[in-house]
Amino acid sequence: MDLHKxxxxxxxxxxxQNNRQTLAALLIRHGYQILYANNGEQAVxxxxxxxPDIIFMALSMPLMDGYQATRLIKQHSEHxxxxxxxxxxxxxxALLQQCIDAGADDFxxxxxxxxLLSGKLATLQRLSALNRKMQGMVSLIHREQEIAEQVFxxxxxxxxxxxxxxxxxxxPASTFSGDMILSEYSPSRDIHFFIGDFTGHGLTSALGAMxxxxxxxxxxxxxxxxxxxxxxxxxxxxxxxxxxxxxxxQLVVISRNLDHVTIFNAGMPDLLIVDGxxxxxxxxVKSNSLPLGIIDNINTDEIAQTLPLQQHDKLVIYSDGLTExxxxxxxxxxxxxxxxxxxxxxxxxxxxxxxxQLETFCxxxxxxxxxxxxxxxxxxxxxxxxxxxxxxHARKSHTRSRGEWELTFILKQKRLKETNPVPxxxxxxxxxxxxxxxxxxxxxVMTELYVxxxxxxxxxxxxxxxxxxxGFSSYYRERELRLAQLDHGRVSFHxxxxxQNDTRNLRIRVEDSGKGFDYHRxxxxxxxxxxxxxxxxxxxxxxxxxxxxxxxxxxxxxxxYGWNTA
Amino acid sequence: MTISSTVSExxxxxxxAISGKFDFQLYDEFRAAYSANPASGVQYVVDLKGTEYLDSxxxxxxxxxxxHAGGEVSSVRxxxxxxxxKKVLDVANFGKLFDIN
Numbered sequence: 001m002d003l004h005k006x007x008x009x010x011x012x013x014x015x016x017q018n019n020r021q022t023l024a025a026l027l028i029r030h031g032y033q034i035l036y037a038n039n040g041e042q043a044v045x046x047x048x049x050x051x052p053d054i055i056f057m058a059l060s061m062p063l064m065d066g067y068q069a070t071r072l073i074k075q076h077s078e079h080x081x082x083x084x085x086x087x088x089x090x091x092x093x094a095l096l097q098q099c100i101d102a103g104a105d106d107f108x109x110x111x112x113x114x115x116l117l118s119g120k121l122a123t124l125q126r127l128s129a130l131n132r133k134m135q136g137m138v139s140l141i142h143r144e145q146e147i148a149e150q151v152f153x154x155x156x157x158x159x160x161x162x163x164x165x166x167x168x169x170x171x172p173a174s175t176f177s178g179d180m181i182l183s184e185y186s187p188s189r190d191i192h193f194f195i196g197d198f199t200g201h202g203l204t205s206a207l208g209a210m211x212x213x214x215x216x217x218x219x220x221x222x223x224x225x226x227x228x229x230x231x232x233x234x235x236x237x238x239x240x241x242x243x244x245x246x247x248x249x250q251l252v253v254i255s256r257n258l259d260h261v262t263i264f265n266a267g268m269p270d271l272l273i274v275d276g277x278x279x280x281x282x283x284x285v286k287s288n289s290l291p292l293g294i295i296d297n298i299n300t301d302e303i304a305q306t307l308p309l310q311q312h313d314k315l316v317i318y319s320d321g322l323t324e325x326x327x328x329x330x331x332x333x334x335x336x337x338x339x340x341x342x343x344x345x346x347x348x349x350x351x352x353x354x355x356x357q358l359e360t361f362c363x364x365x366x367x368x369x370x371x372x373x374x375x376x377x378x379x380x381x382x383x384x385x386x387x388x389x390x391x392x393h394a395r396k397s398h399t400r401s402r403g404e405w406e407l408t409f410i411l412k413q414k415r416l417k418e419t420n421p422v423p424x425x426x427x428x429x430x431x432x433x434x435x436x437x438x439x440x441x442x443x444x445v446m447t448e449l450y451v452x453x454x455x456x457x458x459x460x461x462x463x464x465x466x467x468x469x470x471g472f473s474s475y476y477r478e479r480e481l482r483l484a485q486l487d488h489g490r491v492s493f494h495x496x497x498x499x500q501n502d503t504r505n506l507r508i509r510v511e512d513s514g515k516g517f518d519y520h521r522x523x524x525x526x527x528x529x530x531x532x533x534x535x536x537x538x539x540x541x542x543x544x545x546x547x548x549x550x551x552x553x554x555x556x557x558x559x560x561y562g563w564n565t566a
Numbered sequence: 567m568t569i570s571s572t573v574s575e576x577x578x579x580x581x582x583a584i585s586g587k588f589d590f591q592l593y594d595e596f597r598a599a600y601s602a603n604p605a606s607g608v609q610y611v612v613d614l615k616g617t618e619y620l621d622s623x624x625x626x627x628x629x630x631x632x633x634h635a636g637g638e639v640s641s642v643r644x645x646x647x648x649x650x651x652k653k654v655l656d657v658a659n660f661g662k663l664f665d666i667n
Contacts, residue, residue, distance in 0.1 A: 199622045200590070243633040244626035248658070267658040290659045294629060295638075320657070 008125075009050060011035045013043035013069065014058035014087060019110075023056060023087075026117055040064025044072045047082070054124060055084045056108065059095070067102040074103035081131035083124040148178070148206035156180060156206075156213040161191070165377040167351040170370070177370035178205020179319055182213050184220040185384045187426070187443035189256035192220045192229070195268065195374060197248045197319050208247065211236050223423040223443060226253045227300040230264045230292075234300075237293030246291040250317060254309065256444070257537070258378050260472060261315065263305045266298075267291035269320050270335075272342070274350065276312030276377070279343050283307055301480070308472035309378050314350055316342065319372040322354075328363045337361065351375040386441070386543070404499060405432060410492040416454060417483045422446045425493060429506070433497070435563060441544045442506075445559060448537040449510045450491065455479065457512025457555055458489035489513045505546075505562040516554030568592060571599040579609045582631075585616030590623040600631050610635050615646040620654050632663060641665055 010032045014020050024034045035050055037043035039061045047055065055073065057066040070084050083105040088096060096107065106120055161183040170179045182194040194216045198205040215236045219229040230251050237247055248267035255261065263271055266289040273283040289303040318338070325333040337357060345353035354373060376382070407428060411421055426443050430436065455461045459482045465471040494509040541559060542548050549558045568586045573579070582599045584592070600610065610631060614620070632640050643665045647655060655666060 197622070199626045244630040246622075246626065246629070248622070269657060287657045287659060290662055291625075294663070320654075 007033055008053040009033045011046055011052040011055045013037040015061045023112055026114055030121060040069030043069045047073050056087055057084050058087045070102045079135055081128055144203055148203045152206045156209050163382060165379055165382045168374040170372045172370050179370045179372040180209045181374055182216050184217050186220050187223045187440050188447040189384055189444055191254040193252040195250045195317055199245050225420060226251055226262050230300045234292045234298050241293040246293045248291045258309055258311055261307055261309050264303055272316040274314040274316055274342055276314055306476040313378045315376040317374040321371040322373055325362055327361050333361055404497050406496040408494050410490055412490045413487055417486055422450055445541050445544050448541045452537060453491045453510050453512035457514030460514055502565055503562050504565050505560055508559045511556045514555050519550035519554045569595045569599050581611040581613055583613040586618055588617050588620045588624040596627045600634055605634055606636060610642045612644045613646055614651055617651055620651045625658055
């Protein structure tokens, strides 16, 4: 019913002629057009065809009675409110209750009193108008959520890493949650994940997710450190989020050697590191920071948590919607059930086990909050394929020689902590040489060389400490400490390009101010155990480049990286 | 009433008590509970004694109150959270922004 409509239609379903006439006369006076039905079946049929604004229903009629007809009509008017008024013969409580159970909206008692009827009509008209307005708003919200979901999927999630060792689900409470899981490889082959849960749902979250994913992808692709990326996202959020809206988030960076993981947990539940062999939970990585976007400055160095990893470890990441999911009896799923599910799971089926336990636990209840679950299996297949571009047809695209050049870049003292020289140098090389397809390999080489020079040269850290998992954490603590106090030392890069016939060679010479080491005692490359926690960096460089030479007292390393220009 | 707001006799303290579920449905009511009071010179207290549950939009509302009370220089007190409610406040590290006990 529309308040501003000029004519309304009423359907009167009653087998008794004289009753119909009396009621019709009253309704016509209120400007109604009248449709008549002799039985329940006809009433349902007319309702479907003519969608009347109001229905008057007798209790007993041939073929189908008023109760049954009303039930069918109410089933059909899910999105549209059509009041049904029962024509009750008397005030029999049991009878009236039956009418209410069938879906009656109101009653009219004989004899029909004109004033009472006009009061009811006015009330029901207002109710219908309100209902129509609400339905309109609900469909508008649904449409907006659909759009938000599509934009979100296209702009935010589309570029994620697709790998069978990453399992994830985002199950929304309503149409669309806005929880996000982002993944991207860094140029140095680390694997970056960003998991976010905004206050609110739907459109508001989708709005926020877009700039967050842009910052995450751009900074990861350019080789920024995890600390810088976390800070970058936080700063972006501070720019546009209104007070009261914030982002609970985790940034998870798995090292290219699969030997450690750096985690930032800002307001999300514990991240679990699970031993892949026996499903024991090795670490609960707790939130140690406010969610992002609340205060002006966060210290990302302080909240970074670095932990050792072993191959086949699993990372289990979830939103609070998982542990707070309710059962039909109002109980919470909780941490104990989650841990039990992990321990009970068969190998390789943690993700599936958690979901099936949750399903059984919740029964038919729809989820009150969004449920997000991510499992990452730390195996070498998770890493991007490693290749020097000469090994594939990409070499054909290299243009001819463009002469020779040299570049020297030196970082000193505190600048060693503040500036990551690798992206800068790689960008320089890309400006000068047409070797975009080698970017990733060169980034890896340069990163390994720089980390070696800084850690073992300038900071004089002993990598043998890393040989067991305990030493690993203390290694990273010590590294942070020494970096913070750094007031001396230098690392210099000298790059030179030489053309020899059809080959172009980039010679990278990295020298640090450290004491050097006895490189004659390095084990032969083939004797290195791939499961070891140390020494894999140089092995990687060896794989990717044409030659490696240690020079002087061991504080200089020279690597040649060549490509064909024929 | 799920939200009640009381002003102390000297007008220096405003206590907002929330009972039942503290979630987005209380948004307008919660705002109304503090916005009529002055921003400075008033100690704001949020009493969670009767709060069974608190979601992230409730955390957002607490931030709005903090902003109203002066942001960085505010000192909003949050009292009597249940064990479960306290957990939510802890995961979000809200102890850094509010005086919780």
